[in-house]
Amino acid sequence: xxxxxxxxxxxxxxxxxxxxxxxxxxxxxxxxxxxxxxxxxxxxxxxxxxxxxxxxxxxxxxxxxxxxxxxxxxxxxxxxxxxxxxxxxxxxxxxxxxxxxxxxxxxxxxxxxxxxxxxxxxxxxxxxxxxxxxxxxxxxxxxxxxxxxxxxxxxxxxxxxxxxxxxxxxxxxxxxxxxxxxxxxxxxxxxxxxxxxxxxxxxxxxxxxxxxxxxxxxxxxxxxxxxxxxxxxxxxxxxxxxxxxxxxxxxxxxxxxxxx
Amino acid sequence: xxxxxxxxxxxxxxxxxxxxxxxxxxxxxxxxxxxxxxxxxxxxxxxxxxxxxxxxxxxxxxxxxxxxxxx
Numbered sequence: 001x002x003x004x005x006x007x008x009x010x011x012x013x014x015x016x017x018x019x020x021x022x023x024x025x026x027x028x029x030x031x032x033x034x035x036x037x038x039x040x041x042x043x044x045x046x047x048x049x050x051x052x053x054x055x056x057x058x059x060x061x062x063x064x065x066x067x068x069x070x071x072x073x074x075x076x077x078x079x080x081x082x083x084x085x086x087x088x089x090x091x092x093x094x095x096x097x098x099x100x101x102x103x104x105x106x107x108x109x110x111x112x113x114x115x116x117x118x119x120x121x122x123x124x125x126x127x128x129x130x131x132x133x134x135x136x137x138x139x140x141x142x143x144x145x146x147x148x149x150x151x152x153x154x155x156x157x158x159x160x161x162x163x164x165x166x167x168x169x170x171x172x173x174x175x176x177x178x179x180x181x182x183x184x185x186x187x188x189x190x191x192x193x194x195x196x197x198x199x200x201x202x203x204x205x206x207x208x209x210x211x212x213x214x215x216x217x218x219x220x221x222x223x224x225x226x227x228x229x230x231x232x233x234x235x236x237x238x239x240x241x242x243x244x245x246x247x248x249x250x251x252x253x254x255x256x257x258x259x260x
Numbered sequence: 261x262x263x264x265x266x267x268x269x270x271x272x273x274x275x276x277x278x279x280x281x282x283x284x285x286x287x288x289x290x291x292x293x294x295x296x297x298x299x300x301x302x303x304x305x306x307x308x309x310x311x312x313x314x315x316x317x318x319x320x321x322x323x324x325x326x327x328x329x330x331x
Contacts, residue, residue, distance in 0.1 A: 156325040165322050168315070172286025180282045247278055 009205045012197035017118055032116040039102035072097050080249035089252055097245040104237035107193055108230060115189040127182035130248040138255030188240045192233040199226035284319050291315030
């Protein structure tokens with residue numbers, strides 16, 4: 001920064017995510033809560049509308065709904081869980097996928113522009129839900145001890161290495177999975193949003209407040225870069241929703257798989 | 261996978277790479293943690309890095325047995 005500039009640039013930080021309640025006095029009703037509620041309304045409206053007048057020759061809405069549903073059912077659930085048992089989990093996976101997708105994409109929707117999962121509690125909640133489900137279905141299938149053995153005995157490892165491998169398997173399958181699941185989603189959303197804030201607020205500062213023509217030029221470039229980042233973010237938002245659901249499906253699939 | 265007919269052969273599992281990540285974190289965390297604990301207990305300095313490297317190495321070995329033999 002050049003000397004003598006009256007206002008100083010405050011880079012965005014974690015405090016940029018601490019939003020006041022929308023209605024003062026109602027502490028829990030913040031923007032992420034509103035966005036998630038809206039996303040549920042949109043999802044219900046979309047799938048209800050798509051399936052309400054189901055016809056052999058589908059309407060555009062029905063076609064779009066079936067496309068999304070088929071994608072989750074065939075490309076995620078069936079591939080990871082297997083065609084014998086996957087249908088039981090499709091409702092959860094489908095709901096999870098579209099909930100995460102819409103809440104991520106909310107970061108790029110004008111006027112909304114906030115990714116719900118950049119608050120880590122949301123990511124924890126989603127990961128815990130998946131964690132409970134894959135453990136419960138595994139225990140149901142194999143029994144508590146059988147499931148424990150199933151999750152901690154790595155296949156194909158020589159017996160003398162087992163004592164060293166079993167703890168790794170346990171830590172990774174039972175403890176690291178939910179943490180990595182939630183941190184991956186949270187960190188991607190948090191980092192993407194903060195990156196956008198840096199580019200847009202930085203560009204705005206350079207253009208309007210830095211007070212010099214060359215810097216204003218740099219600011220224009222910065223804003224343009226911000227648009228490019230926004231495009232990249234749209235990609236990341238979809239990928240993260242996909243990864244979360246694919247991994248959930250794979251965890252379920254490996255929990256109910258027969259011993260190999 | 262089941263024997264039921266699949267309309268199309270399923271592609272290689274796209275999430276394997278992400279699952280491997282949790283193994284790597286788990287191995288390093290576990291044996292690094294053990295090294296850290298032993299360092300604290302014995303007052304030494306070198307066991308934490310030894311544990312981290314050992315954990316990473318063992319995890320790679322585990323991954324080799326787990327995923328490597330799959331054709």
